[in-house]
Amino acid sequence: MQDLADRGLETEAALRRVFGFESFRGVQRQVVDRVLAGRSTLAVMPTGAGKSLTYQLPATMLPGTCVVISPLIALMHDQLRSARANGIAAATLTSVDEDRAATVAAFCAGELDLLYVAPERASQPHFRELLGQAPLALFAVDEAHCVSEWGHDFRPDYRQLRPLMDAFGDVPRLALTATADAHTRADVLAQLGIPEDGLIVAGFDRPNIRYAIRHRENGARQLAQLLAEQPGPGIVYAPTRKKVEALAESLGKASGRPVRPYHAGLEPGVRADNQAAFVASEDMVMVATVAFGMGIDKPDVRFVAHAGIPKSIEAYYQETGRAGRDGDPAEAIMLWAAGDFAQARQRLGEVDEARQAGERTRLDALARLVETPGCRRAVLLRHFGEDPPERCGNCDNCLEAPGVIDASELARKLLSAVYRTGQSFGLGHLQKVLTGAGDERVRQRGHDQLSVFGIVGADEAKLLAPLARALQARGSLLATEHGGLKLGTDARAILKGDASVEIVRPPETRKERRRSETPNPAGDPLFEALRALRRELAAEAQVPPYVIFHDATLREMAANRPASLDELGAIPGVGARKLEAYGGAFLGVIRQH
Ligand code: ADP
Ligand code: ZN
Numbered sequence: 001m002q003d004l005a006d007r008g009l010e011t012e013a014a015l016r017r018v019f020g021f022e023s024f025r026g027v028q029r030q031v032v033d034r035v036l037a038g039r040s041t042l043a044v045m046p047t048g049a050g051k052s053l054t055y056q057l058p059a060t061m062l063p064g065t066c067v068v069i070s071p072l073i074a075l076m077h078d079q080l081r082s083a084r085a086n087g088i089a090a091a092t093l094t095s096v097d098e099d100r101a102a103t104v105a106a107f108c109a110g111e112l113d114l115l116y117v118a119p120e121r122a123s124q125p126h127f128r129e130l131l132g133q134a135p136l137a138l139f140a141v142d143e144a145h146c147v148s149e150w151g152h153d154f155r156p157d158y159r160q161l162r163p164l165m166d167a168f169g170d171v172p173r174l175a176l177t178a179t180a181d182a183h184t185r186a187d188v189l190a191q192l193g194i195p196e197d198g199l200i201v202a203g204f205d206r207p208n209i210r211y212a213i214r215h216r217e218n219g220a221r222q223l224a225q226l227l228a229e230q231p232g233p234g235i236v237y238a239p240t241r242k243k244v245e246a247l248a249e250s251l252g253k254a255s256g257r258p259v260r261p262y263h264a265g266l267e268p269g270v271r272a273d274n275q276a277a278f279v280a281s282e283d284m285v286m287v288a289t290v291a292f293g294m295g296i297d298k299p300d301v302r303f304v305a306h307a308g309i310p311k312s313i314e315a316y317y318q319e320t321g322r323a324g325r326d327g328d329p330a331e332a333i334m335l336w337a338a339g340d341f342a343q344a345r346q347r348l349g350e351v352d353e354a355r356q357a358g359e360r361t362r363l364d365a366l367a368r369l370v371e372t373p374g375c376r377r378a379v380l381l382r383h384f385g386e387d388p389p390e391r392c393g394n395c396d397n398c399l400e401a402p403g404v405i406d407a408s409e410l411a412r413k414l415l416s417a418v419y420r421t422g423q424s425f426g427l428g429h430l431q432k433v434l435t436g437a438g439d440e441r442v443r444q445r446g447h448d449q450l451s452v453f454g455i456v457g458a459d460e461a462k463l464l465a466p467l468a469r470a471l472q473a474r475g476s477l478l479a480t481e482h483g484g485l486k487l488g489t490d491a492r493a494i495l496k497g498d499a500s501v502e503i504v505r506p507p508e509t510r511k512e513r514r515r516s517e518t519p520n521p522a523g524d525p526l527f528e529a530l531r532a533l534r535r536e537l538a539a540e541a542q543v544p545p546y547v548i549f550h551d552a553t554l555r556e557m558a559a560n561r562p563a564s565l566d567e568l569g570a571i572p573g574v575g576a577r578k579l580e581a582y583g584g585a586f587l588g589v590i591r592q593h
Contacts, residue, residue: 066136069117131164235292421447
């Protein structure tokens with residue numbers, strides 16, 4: 001018992017000393033304890049939960065080197081930078097590193113805490129020989145879902161990791177992933193030789209992200225408004241390259257902020273350049289296709305906006321998850337229109353039969369998230385198999401409960417009109433028929449003679465557009481090739497009175513969103529001076545500012561005004577190494593203000 005207690009204290013002390021953190025987050029403690037006890041583990045933790053700490057901390061405490069297998073070189077170099085800034089002896093062994101000989105020598109001399117390699121290299125015989133030259137502390141396998149064919153990103157090289165690790169049978173393994181369903185988890189355990197009781201799953205909730213989903217009226221203007229209210233770095237996802245280019249240009253003009261595009265059609269050099277600029281920036285907006293994001297490890301992204309619907313709830317969760325990794329408040333805003341769903345449902349017809357049912361289920365789930373008058377977070381978390389509270393208090397619907405209207409009767413009228421006019425007219429024509437506003441075209445077709453002519457009163461008429469939107473989202477109405485509407489899946493059930501339709505009451509006035517509180521003190525000269533110093537130090541060290549200190553750490557400094565190195569060292573985020581490297585400079589700025 002005494003041993004355990006001692007080790008517990010020792011672990012906390014190391015957390016404090018190396019990272020300057022006061023406490024573990026979520027399941028970090030559980031994972032670290034297992035690793036320190038030498039037991040193999042699979043940790044499923046959402047983006048931003050702090051996966052890297054779960055091997056970096058043990059790597060500094062255990063004798064020997066922790067070998068980290070990571071699939072992307074860019075990701076490795078990000079990690080390397082952060083680890084080194086905390087004084088951890090880390091190196092990468094990749095084709096682009098020119099100091100490979102020095103790294104090998106340092107490893108053989110037992111001087112490395114962390115050695116990052118890609119799976120292609122890890123599976124080569126000479127790498128196995130190299131590992132035999134010095135004691136090992138741990139194998140950490142990042143993005144571990146890549147080992148499974150069930151996962152969404154299978155990589156054959158991951159299959160070679162098992163024989164490598166088996167060759168060092170007494171070295172514990174830690175597999176890490178953000179996304180793995182039950183099936184994939186079981187497979188990863190089996191493929192990497194980790195016992196079933198080694199599975200640790202963290203909750204999916206990202207409480208600091210505020211979710212909001214609104215109808216797209218004028219996308220460019222709504223986004224410009226967002227950029228005007230939210231000064232921090234952000235990502236705007238747009239569906240096509242053309243949209244990306246157009247939005248990047250219009251948002252850049254409207255906001256006067258640095259805005260750059262990112263999509264697969266750009267020259268690789270331009271892409272890399274834009275990505276590097278974004279990572280280093282404190283206020284840049286990246287307008288991008290979903291090609292952007294994988295392997296970007298920027299903790300201070302303050303918002304993620306979707307200019308159109310994402311592909312699925314999984315994609316939405318992953319993309320919005322790039323906001324607020326540092327734990328500070330962040331926003332996720334989706335703008336949607338009926339046309340997005342109409343197009344997606346049309347594309348369903350193009351995928352092969354076997355995948356259609358799955359794709360349709362995914363789209364239906366997304367439609368429920370968009371249309372819900374209830375808590376967005378609850379819908380998301382239930383989708384991932386959790387049992388969340390009814391309300392989160394930090395999404396649009398919790399903050400301002402929308403009214404709900406039973407529109408079943410009106411839906412029957414609308415669907416009847418669709419049916420009786422031959423399932424080929426658009427909403428404009430249907431509105432004229434239903435409200436009795438017959439024009440030339442209505443009379444020509446004889447639609448003023450139909451039983452549905454003029455059956456919708458003025459009050460209800462206002463609801464026809466949002467209702468049609470809701471029906472399209474859930475697939476009860478489908479778009480025809482010529483822009484008309486036809487009956488969809490459960491239209492008949494609605495017509496027969498077997499299914500009901502509730503819609504969210506459209507807002508009376510088009511209120512735009514309130515500014516979400518950014519935690520940084522606006523206009524505090526000390527805080528601004530600390531940021532300026534951080535920028536200077538970052539430029540000098542050629543790292544992004546957040547590698548020096550996070551915003552939260554600067555906020556604490558501005559609020560508490562530490563007067564000595566000791567007091568500065570007590571601030572969360574200030575580890576021993578950073579205190580030594582930057583302490584004097586930051587104290588100097590504090591003294592001057
Ligand atoms: P993941 O890889 O799971 O997405 P990271 O390892 O990149 O997450 O960590 C996300 C951010 O959270 C990093 O900026 C890290 O410094 C911070 N962080 C991790 N653990 C803690 C902790 N215990 N206390 C405070 N901040 C933490
Ligand atoms: Zn909520």
